[in-house]
Amino acid sequence: MDAEKTINPPSGYAAFTLFLILLAVTIAALAFEQIAVGVICGTIDFVLVLPGLVIVNPNESKVLTLFGKYVGTVKQDGFFWVNPFTVKKKISLRAFNLNGQQLKVNDKVGNPIEIAAVIVWQIKDTANAVFAVENYLQYVNIQSEAAVRHLANSFPYDNIEDENATITLRGGAEQVSVLLEKELNERLDRAGIEVLEARISHLAYAPEIAHTMLQRQQASAIISARRLIVEGAVGMVEMALARLSEKNIVNLDEERKAAMVSNLLVVLCGDRSVNPVVNTGTLYH
Structure with missing residues (x-):
């Protein structure tokens, strides 16, 4: 898949003015029974001019494809006119917040724990987000869950059973967040997605061992x-x-x-x- 290509189409105000002129000509031609002129002007107006008008809101983009070929992405907000035969797909460039569900996994030493993460991400390459994966929202959810599970399996919950551990899930929050963010960026790069922040939002022993581990900590x-x-x-x-x-x-x-x-x-x-x-x-x- 080609990388994202940003395009700057012409302003839509001139095209909209042309649309109004052709619309007036069409109405006048039909009023004076100039059917051929009215049909031609109306066809040009509603087939070529009007469908090409697009509005791009702030922090949004339009991905354009023409007969199955990627044309480019409009990222600049405003009112534009593009090829009327292109397919226009709206992609948000705003930051998304993913509040992951609580996962029950085993830590490095095999203790069952509950863990969840909050992830802030946004699309940096619209072409990959649209064409490289089937559904980029679902892709983010699945890959985020996989990354959190892998992180939990890589470190112990604390130093009680692994005294030599330099990083623990409970005591090394900053290091764990950095490692989680790095792994997520590697996993989501295929979909053109950048992770801005990733932090553990919930961390606890599983209910079946929570009481025992609390007594041990005490x-x-x-x-x-x-x-x-x-x-x-x-x-x-x-x-x-x-x-x-x-x-x-x-x-x-x-x-x-x-x-x-x-x-x-x-x-x-x-x-x-x-x-x-x-x-x-x-x-x-």
Whole structure:
């Protein structure tokens, strides 16, 4: 298929003026019983002049074909006159918004997930959009669904099961959007379509595993939080022992240090309020 060819036909105002003149001549000829002149003028007017008038609205185009051959595309908005025997197909150049349906697919590690994408696209080559594919709207829908499925199969949902993953569907939204846009442009280039933006609009675990995966995420978050708390508590205990030793406030043997460390860790790492206990004796009695 040849690439798009933009044409600039003559203004339609001159042709429309000619149409009015021929129409007046036809009416006058018939009124004065000049049948032959009236028929000739009427035929020229309604067969050659009027059918060639076309109006192209802003952000629209007219794809012209003559006896099965592609003539060109009128992209400039306005009032024009073209060959009256051409077939004129209107193609919108506006941006389209595709809100994809939710798809149930498996991610890279096999977890069933639900995913959907919002895609903004427009036609950049009207010739390919009309002649290279059967139905460019249907083509966009099918190829977009295929691209989203392929994307979901290529990356894990998160790092829980694949800790080495550099890009995840949940955590790498920007990278995933760039990759989705790139793949869509490659798939839709055949139809002369350009993807302006593509983003994941819905992402979740499938209902049958959602509760289990939520518990797993909560457990992982608790473990991470506990690890951070313990690391902080150990640092505070080290600092406390060092300051006590530096200030010579009290001399502690190893057993007293162990007891102090145990008490401090209980206080710092516990998830409940601690009730103080006053020890009036010693550790040995």
